[in-house]
Amino acid sequence: MTTFRRFRPDDVNKFSKCNLDPLTETYELSFYLQYYAKWPSLFQVCEDSEGNIVGYIMGKVESSPDAYKYSEHYLPWHAHITALTVAPEARRQGIGKILVEQLEAAADVHNTWFMDLFVRSSNAKAIAFYKELGYSVFRVVKDYYGEHATDPDKDSEDAFDMRKSMKRDSKGEHVRDDGEKHEVHPEDVW
């Protein structure tokens, strides 16, 4: 029995179902408050009947700094998924999908061109999840992560920068079909 609504600061006191999962990072309070302060409509939670938070998504809207306007890596006004988590016991119910859709709706309200996110190239489950929701790889950021999630012999891992056009990008100018062939370096990502 779950309900979706905006994040409230008290929700951090009900985060345990999500944040005790080893795959979910717990940040300093200021990190959560930053999203709540700047982009409250892009910080959504899923609450169970006991008031526990069983899923949440944190997003933001931004563009690259003006100084990079003429760079090939310049990112126009877009939305970004910073974190998406669903408690282990609440998975396989479509909560993640609804949270992403809610963020997309908010991204359209902000009139963004596209939504993007970063995912480890080894995280096949997450990649499949986003692909099912219409996201595609836009570029590969080489050695973006400092360590490899699955291979202890490797000391870095690539990130997939995945994107989906929002309503404003009606011609699909901000997505690519062959994004996996476009490699960039971490310093090209702002």
Next chain:
Amino acid sequence: MNRQRPRLKNGVDLQLQSAFQDGNWPVVIRLAEKRAKTLNDQYYEAVKICAESQLDDPAAKFAAVAAVWKFVKEGSTVKDVDAIDLLEWATTNLLDQDDFSETLGPLRVRAVKAAPKDKFAATRCLESCLLHWDLASAQQIAAIIDRSFPQDRDMLFWNIVVTHLLSMSPQTSPDKRKLYGTLAQKQIERAAQVTEQAEANSSEAAPKPTPRRVKTEEETLLLYDIVETHGSPQDFLKLISSPVFSPAAQFRQGRKEVALRAIAKFRRDGDWLAVFNLCKDCLSDCDADGQLTLLASDIAVWRHIIDAAGHIKDADPESTSVVQKLLAKLLSSEHMRPMYRRNILLARVLAVFNLGPSDERDVLDGRPSSLRLQELIRYIDDQYTSPACFSDVKTLMESLDANGLKYLAFDHLPRLAEGDEKNFKTAFTRLLALKTQYLLLTHRKTKSRGQNQQLQCTVCEATVKTALCNTCLSQLSEASVVFYDSITKSDGDNSKIKTEVLPELAILIAFCSLNLAFDGPAQTGQPLESKAARHLIRAALLLDDQLAQNPGHSQLSLLLTQLHIRLGSAYRAADVWDVIGVKRTIIDSLGPVFYDRLSTIAPALLSSYDSWGSHLMDLLQSHYQISLKLRMPRRLVDAFESGSYSSVMGIPKYIDRLRMSCTRAMSLAEARRIERLLGQTSHELDSDPRFNEVDDESHLIQTIDYGSFPSWNSSTIRPMHLNLRLGSAPSNRRCHLSLLSEAFHELLAYKPPASYKTSAGSLEYDHIYVIETLARLSNSFPKFLTGPDDEMTRSELLYFEAVSLICTLMSLCVDFDRSSDSSDALTHIISALKLVLANQRNQILHEKESSIDRTITMLGSMHNITMLRDTTAAIKLGSQWILNNNEREKARDRSGKSGLPKDLASQFKDLQTTAEAGIKEGQGWISELKTEVMSRDFEPKLKRFLLDGEHEIRSILSMDSLPALIDSWQSNVKGWQQVKWA
């Protein structure tokens, strides 16, 4: 709070800039003085003052503070905001936070008044006032900026929101609150009116509307907040009838928060018809394809409409059918997402439970007969493989009569679970059936009075003597063990069964065992009897075995943390706790699960001299140091700048609550006790914000997140996680009493550094300080000593009472007047303290003879031993001070008329002797424990103790986890050797 050194403003010459950056203060003073004279610029005066305040000379240190006060008192205006920033930096830590509103706040207001069109400077001043939570100054600045920039709508809303905050703040007097409230309301209603007019004229060739209007969702939420807080019922009615701002109109724009806010207000007002109508509007809303919208599929909205229909159905019989029609319509829609379908199916069951007949019997002739049971079965048949099924229907199952619940638990669900148990779906359903049986067995409605007036279990029909039927619980445990055994021994490699079924099954078996341990009145805070300890240890070993199979499993880890703490095996609890990585933001809500009372069980575990202990303690304390660095976090300014007005309202509320969190107070009390017990040096309590921000009027707030603990007990008995706690969670009363007690110990145990030369005058001041502090403590203790017994353990209550009594005793002795007969009162208090000591000792041992039972009981009694230790320490310190004071009085007045009569003085010596006897006894127990636990016989004795007699879980208990448990106890006993007893 050491804030980063600021940079000097642009235009300052390089020589001065570098001297300032290098902290070369004498040079900065010289150069700044020179520049001030040459340029006649106030800024350089400020630079000079701030540089002076960086010098080591105590008098110069306060140069900036003195300058600020001087400016304020003389009514001077520091026009240069950069200069004020410098002064603010230089007075950090030297000026009390509360003084900001009388010093830097007014200086900033004056600066903004002097240059109202300098938006950059004005907003910087506003930010500073907000971060220091000086709302009066912030409001004045916001109003000036709004007047200066009337075309800037952000400035309008900044002004409104600050005025609104000020109107609700305790910083404002009640009459002014009303005034500011009205002001905020008028301003925002005017802005709303402009929007409505603009909307009404949108089709006409009307002039372009002013920007001073309500536009965004955040502004609309602010409008609702202000009208709700300050407006009359008519004002609110007008708002919800607005064609633009009504909740339904906002909902259609995709703004759900406004609708939820209105529903909450209607519910508070008991306006169920309004709740019903609004929810109906929302639920009737479909998207362009006729599909239910994201917002309308929400179960929360369904719950509201069903609740509302339940309230109005007598007056409006149609309401029930409206709900049913809505449900039927939505269920017939095609391509509905599984989540929405589940919500609506569940809403249908809720509707039957809430709106249907409630007097039907659920089962007749062994068949489901009531509509509610049939509807619930329909839902379960559809959703039983969902991981959320049990929690979704738990409350509904509890609403059934005993036969209805029994039918589900023992007939329907086991039938659904028939099949090959190696199959995940079958195994998962069987687990659901067993959990439902557990729910039934823990429900009080399964016990009824039989014809012979004896309590009978309606499941097995046997006579029972306790709240739960032990026979049924043992049978459930047996069935679960057989199932567990069979899955673990099967050849199949079903990883889903291993990760999703086995951990819960192990918990279920452990719960049955724990219920047998806790049967009867709640025993929290009491030493465990050996029978109960045996159940707890078996449960802990079983869960530890399971955790080895599912590392980091949060439910297993949290339960094990509690269990090990209860058993005195704190080092193993720390191992488990460390793996789940509770840190940063969630430490406030989860910290008490591990840290609360830990200092009383294993003080050496968190020693600051030990790297691991220091790391664990830092995890707890750093969250508050980082998050509460400023009066308000910088994110508040972000919220202003982003126009997030609901966040502007929400952040201060949360920060205030965090400041008053019981966990925060607990973090200090635990740290102080550890330092005391281990004889380590501490910083002054008064300088710790966790202490100096709390006074007797502060209400400390308990926040514990039990969400990740399995909640499988019926709501008619205590949840298992509360049974497992060593006493109740940190409460307002206990935290206050703990802090007061620490203040007492600090006061009396303080010894000046050897290098400090005391003079007669300073001794006198010290004496007066002690007497005044004691009087304050005597006054504070009684405010928190009375209250519900279950808010603390018996040992804690005895300890706090002892400290309170000794404070009173000391104050009475200071004022002792031989001419009045107050000896009796003192004698009574001394007797009471002796009684407290005797009771404290009685809390500890029940087993008299040396045996494994006695050792296990003692290992689980460390909390009580610490409370005895602290009680004796307090009495010893207090009586010693009284005797010293008596000697001092006698030396001062040699007439023999001052000081205590001889018989009273000897009573104090006797009290000291009694306390010392308690200390010796405590030391003896620890020594005995060390001998027992470190001996070679301990492990075989413990094994025999655990395997004694027949028990259900014997076949699956491996004893693989026993060495870690023994190791944990041994570490604790070793750690106790560091404890200072006297």
